[in-house]
Amino acid sequence: MDSKPYPHVEELESSPSCDPQARAEDLVPETPTAKRNWRSYIWDSLDKSPEERKFVFKLDCALLTFGCLGYFIKYLDQANLNNAFVSGMKEDLNLYGNQLNYMQTCYSAGYVIGGLPTNMILTRVRPSIFIPCMELLWTICTMASSRARDAHQFYAIRFFVGLFESALYPGMIYIIGSWYRSDELAKRSCIFQAAYPIGTMFSGYLMAAVYHLDGVGGLRGWQWLYIMDGVISLPVAIAGFFIIPDFPDITRAWYFTEQDIALARKRIQLEGRATRQPYTRAKFWKILTSWHIWCLIPLYVCWNNGGASGQPVFAQFLKDSTTPKYSIPQINNYPTSTYGVQVFCTLVFAWTSDSVLKGRRWPSIIIGGIFNIICYISLWIWDIPDGWRWACYILMGVGAALAGIIMSWAHEICSADNEERAMVTGGMNQMAYVIQIWLPLIIWQQIHAPKYTAGFATVLFIGGPVMIGLAILTMWLHKREKYK
Template sequence: MALHGDSKVIDIKGFEENPGIIVGATTRSEEDLSNPIQAKPTRKWQSYIWDTLDKSPEERRLMFKLDAAVLTFATLGYFIKYLDQININNAFVSGMKEDLGLYKNQLNYMQTCWTVGYVIGEVPSNMILTRVRPSIWIPAMELTWTVLTFCLCKCNSAGSIYALRFLIGLAESTFYPGMQYIIGSWYRRDELAKRSCIFHTASAIGSMFSGYLMAAVYHLGGKGGYRGWQWLFIVDGIISLPIAISGFFLLPDVPEITRAWYFTPEERLFAQKRMQLEGRAQRAPYTKAKFKRIFTSWHIYTLATLYMTFNNAGSGVTQPTFAQYLKDSVNPKYTVGQINTYPTTTYAVQIVSTLAYAWTSDSVFRGARWPPIVFGGVVSIIAYASLAFWDIPTGWHWACYIIAGCGGGLSGLCMAWAHEVCSDDNEERAIVVGTMNELAYVFQAWLPLVVWQQIDAPRYHKGFVTSACLAAGMIIISLVIRVLWKRELAKKAKMGAVA
């Protein structure tokens, strides 16, 4: 089969036979249903390094353009999102607490205000993305939260910070579920995990960079009449502005409506055909029957529960537990720079483990998502259970804070799994991805107020116990999804054979 353009012919015969394709109503399972029609061809060894090395020159050219645009904007955008989300923690331990007299649970309330805004906006935003061009909606929201980040430097009370954090969360709610929806609209199954996980590593990089940035700008204290922690918000805004603007030019929307300047007409048709062969449904109207089908399926409930347990199990990393442990230390006494930079080792582990999960899931485990999820959950249980015990050697104490990063790199796998499970319905995919993130942050809105109270720092016994239990729950629900998904795939394969 070929796509004919004005200047060339793009041959797509090769990728019609590649792994991960959905043929008619049947779908390849993560452990390969025994269907000779769908038997996987021998892969070239280069594809285990990067999947495009096993594709035709035409498809490789398309993928290069797509990766360059989508992954560049996604990672940079998520970098600034996390930079602007996590900066409140770095500012808090770098003088804001003392300057504004925040000696109770104000930090918890600041985090909760952001979370409430984030929760309110997620699902509506993803529904909007199925009707409005993502290349307009997402960059516009990025510009909004960039301006609000600038405004944080002028806050002189906890109340004003609460209000701005709520609005920042509302604007940022568009980005992660929105970009995951876009990634799931362009990439095939054997490509999804790597792209989703590369995208997710930007959160750890942003968290690391925020610590380094705070250590650097702290010395600007007094310049222009601003404290060091106020300069953090100013510099964050300066970094965010050009990245937000670039989105208007880089985002390709979704294949069926793309007008991206860097694709030829033939490549646009080629991208659409890829998704048709993958079984990835195009946009369709919302109907009562569609909503009923979505909310009576096991998909939305199990996948949302999986993501909720993952996200909240990792709150021991997102909370400034390591930084507050260092700040509370008397012998030795750590400097502000050390308090901000030493905890970044946790995010370094998260980056490495995230990429390892992606490559092993796509290659070693042949598309299975659950093995890395189980591994990350086991490491989290060990780390958080040890910290809950607390009276452990100092070296192991440090090690537990650091290896806890292994549990933070599973987001991309959870989202890739959701795209695969919900391939048959574009609107279900958008709603499920949004709901996954929303349920996670619904719990994040109130759970820290109960188990991560600032007054318990640095020995967050309730928090560490909760994280260990949630990691165990994540392992259980991932195995449940595996069983249900295998049954559904077998049913589809049987129906396809009968047809």
């Protein structure tokens, strides 16, 4: 396979006017921790050269802005199902069995089919073309959900929403890992990751707001939710064609100068992060026989499936309550407190991991696992005071705040091979959803709501001791590899 399917910018370095590349040698320190002072603990670029600081600022404004908005609308469009379900869709479409579980499974099936292939496509196709096209397609499917008349139509729509959305998260994580240095990576990954709980929170607020449109235009409130999601998503998808900077070796971003491009390439070179190479049989064999893929994928699978924050357990508890009886806006708004905790902890883990812990990722994972054990063992017992039950539902957000840390760790461990980095991070996301296809059908059956005994026991085990054990094993293997 041709490793250069579209124009590169190698000419920049070889041209006589390549003063920018010569300058880049002097502007970037050999290690990201060189000359660190107290300002770097506030924001990593504050103690870097003015030229590098300006470049990172432009990169943040473009890549992080689009990434966060894209991930925001992804989870806005994904979370609308749970919010619509508890806001009248269940009764209007007569969904009194396990139809919600089947809809979630159809979404996961589409997501799994697209997960790894989309990341491999991104090593050959410009992200500034591929990702916005996928966003436009899932936006159309989201708006089509407002016209679904039964569960079977929802099954088909949710499958395609999952298929098209599968490109964004692993793709943006891969792109972020292609631009930032090790002292910058966790913060950017976690800021991007924070858009997920914010999108989920906003979906609840939006449902509470559009519920008052019930009856307008002959549509129910939950139908207006899907329409408004599409209206919000469309301009973000279009903006992606102009904002995504692709990769340092092929970027044609209008906001970068030649010096910026040379500086970007030098930064990645100093990180030891490999550029694109052909896919060969030897490369596939090397990737599949490395400990990287066999430790990092299970670690991420345990995080993704070792929690209940993705299930409407809090909302279903409120909906089931009779004393007091909560209103539809309250049922949608109160569970957003879990995602508020998740946003806060995501940012705390990012800053401490990059600065205070000097790049160590495993302590944050262990802390999140401990909170999972505390919360889910309490909910598994179930016969606990209501005040503590509310606290457990809210504190679930601590264990849910680890995705950016785990993905940053994967980028660093796989930095020497670009294709391995793409396949491992894509495989982490894909295999997490492979488990998510069938596991909720067993442990989160809607007919058992809100007392999900099997669900709470399962995530207690996966998201607690198993995830912590895998984090310690990965830390030990990575340390041994670096010594070698």
